[in-house]
Amino acid sequence: MSNDIAARVKKVTAVLLNVDEAKIEDSSRFVEDLGAASIQSIELVAAFEEEFDIEMDEDEALAVKTVGDAVTFIAKTIEEQKG
Amino acid sequence: MKLIIFEDALFDNFYPLTYMRPAFDLRCGGTTLREKIERAAGAAASALFVRDWMAAVTSAKNDAAVNDLSALSGDDEILLVNGRCLWLGDAKPPAGRDVVGKAADEIAYVSLTKETAAGIDASDFDSFLAAACEAAAPEEVPGLKMLAYPWNLIEENVEAIADDFKKLGKSGVEGTLAEGAYIWGPKDLVYVAPGAVIEPTAVIDTQDGPVIIEENVTVNPHTRIQGPAAIGRDTVLFGGKIREGTTIGPVCRVGGEVEESIIHGYSNKYHDGFLGHAYVCEWVNLGALTTNSDLKNDYGSVEVMFKGKLTDTGSTKVGAFIGDHTKTSIGTLINTGTMIGIMSNILGIAALLPKAVPSFTMFMQGMFFKAGPKKLIETARTAMNRRKVEMLPEEEELLGFLFELTKDERMAAVKKSRKEMMARKGLA
Numbered sequence: 001m002s003n004d005i006a007a008r009v010k011k012v013t014a015v016l017l018n019v020d021e022a023k024i025e026d027s028s029r030f031v032e033d034l035g036a037a038s039i040q041s042i043e044l045v046a047a048f049e050e051e052f053d054i055e056m057d058e059d060e061a062l063a064v065k066t067v068g069d070a071v072t073f074i075a076k077t078i079e080e081q082k083g
Numbered sequence: 084m085k086l087i088i089f090e091d092a093l094f095d096n097f098y099p100l101t102y103m104r105p106a107f108d109l110r111c112g113g114t115t116l117r118e119k120i121e122r123a124a125g126a127a128a129s130a131l132f133v134r135d136w137m138a139a140v141t142s143a144k145n146d147a148a149v150n151d152l153s154a155l156s157g158d159d160e161i162l163l164v165n166g167r168c169l170w171l172g173d174a175k176p177p178a179g180r181d182v183v184g185k186a187a188d189e190i191a192y193v194s195l196t197k198e199t200a201a202g203i204d205a206s207d208f209d210s211f212l213a214a215a216c217e218a219a220a221p222e223e224v225p226g227l228k229m230l231a232y233p234w235n236l237i238e239e240n241v242e243a244i245a246d247d248f249k250k251l252g253k254s255g256v257e258g259t260l261a262e263g264a265y266i267w268g269p270k271d272l273v274y275v276a277p278g279a280v281i282e283p284t285a286v287i288d289t290q291d292g293p294v295i296i297e298e299n300v301t302v303n304p305h306t307r308i309q310g311p312a313a314i315g316r317d318t319v320l321f322g323g324k325i326r327e328g329t330t331i332g333p334v335c336r337v338g339g340e341v342e343e344s345i346i347h348g349y350s351n352k353y354h355d356g357f358l359g360h361a362y363v364c365e366w367v368n369l370g371a372l373t374t375n376s377d378l379k380n381d382y383g384s385v386e387v388m389f390k391g392k393l394t395d396t397g398s399t400k401v402g403a404f405i406g407d408h409t410k411t412s413i414g415t416l417i418n419t420g421t422m423i424g425i426m427s428n429i430l431g432i433a434a435l436l437p438k439a440v441p442s443f444t445m446f447m448q449g450m451f452f453k454a455g456p457k458k459l460i461e462t463a464r465t466a467m468n469r470r471k472v473e474m475l476p477e478e479e480e481l482l483g484f485l486f487e488l489t490k491d492e493r494m495a496a497v498k499k500s501r502k503e504m505m506a507r508k509g510l511a
Binding site: 011012015016039042043045046047049050051055057058059060061062 | 430445447448452453454455456457458494497500501502504505508509510
């Protein structure tokens with residue numbers, strides 16, 4: 001499941017930030033490496049919520065720095081909300 | 084005589100204005116509804132009755148007992164006044180009689196002798212009130228009006244300012260009217276309080292009504308204040324056009340054009356932009372060139388989103404109602420009859436906003452997003468600290484409660500926006 005989550009996170013990230021999906025790694029930082037502006041960070045959170053049909057705590061979600069951390073956070077949220 | 088002011092079940096008619104305050108703390112004229120009631124009664128309220136979740140913050144901010152049933156007992160005459168009552172005119176509460184004071188078929192107050200009050204079971208407020216109304220004789224009271232909707236506050240503001248000026252009982256300049264500043268019109272229709280400074284080339288125009296300028300107000304050059312108008316203490320006006328029927332509460336920073344509006348207090352509209360027929364709550368910042376419409380191009384009756392439904396106000400001039408701690412960016416355009424919740428962050432999009440902006444949202448690129456309450460509350464705390472005001476723990480708790488209370492409306496807007504965003508980006 002984690003691989004599926006990771007693939008979907010990278011696909012959404014690539015589209016929203018207009019970056020090459022192949023170059024996104026787990027260690028990629030949304031802001032410093034992928035160029036996410038503050039507005040885009042908010043869009044990313046919303047897109048992940050829609051993609052995975054979950055609701056995230058916005059303060060906690062926006063504190064996530066890397067793609068890998070986002071995958072972990074989303075996986076944890078899915079587990080909590082969908083069992 | 085013991086004065087007790089209460090909120091009735093219609094407090095939610097005034098959302099978003101009453102998310103963070105009882106209905107009787109709304110401003111109309113130069114004073115709040117409660118201040119007018121207390122002035123008429125000749126006494127401060129000894130007790131306040133509010134909805135349960137408003138009790139803690141009301142208690143923290145007031146000396147009066149809050150939701151304390153023991154206030155209904157004792158050896159006093161009791162005057163129970165509905166906090167939606169706009170008490171204008173010369174009517175005084177009766178003494179020594181059991182009277183239900185009515186304003187156009189609504190109960191504005193109940194006055195009870197101490198004997199009658201002592202005979203009513205005081206174990207529940209609503210039951211006490213109902214029994215009190217049964218025990219007293221109804222009388223229509225001239226000058227009293229029962230407000231039912233947020234736009235009523237605006238509609239009554241002109242008369243309320245004039246009434247407040249009359250009851251102030253003072254006129255003239257006790258502050259400073261600099262050389263080159265002018266009063267145009269009857270000079271006995273202006274009051275400039277001590278510490279207020281009217282700077283050169285500012286004009287106070289009393290031709291159409293009185294102007295009240297409270298303590299330590301600064302009126303910068305090229306400001307015109309057209310009466311009736313009331314400017315609250317420690318406010319600064321930055322060369323704007325403050326037009327008739329406008330109330331600006333304490334500690335505000337206001338420029339640009341404001342017409343027939345109420346800015347409750349501690350809010351900023353520094354720069355150019357029009358604000359008309361609007362009520363702006365506390366700790367709001369309207370970015371430069373934020374402008375609202377208060378009149379439709381076809382001069383038709385304005386509709387607002389009221390309790391989830393588009394509702395005809397019956398009025399052709401209705402602007403915006405903006406909740407506490409909301410911020411707008413530069414160039415935000417607000418449609419006629421718009422309700423904006425609390426703690427929202429609006430980034431203008433060179434197009435009109437939707438007519439309903441839920442609380443605790445970010446609005447950007449034409450879409451609604453959730454906003455994290457912790458960060459919003461920290462920003463609110465920072466804004467308050469800049470004016471040397473501490474956010475009370477009870478206020479923070481109230482904000483947490485309101486975040487949950489407003490969840491359904493917010494999530495409906497957010498989910499719709501998310502789908503739209505995914506479709507726009509090709510991710511649907």
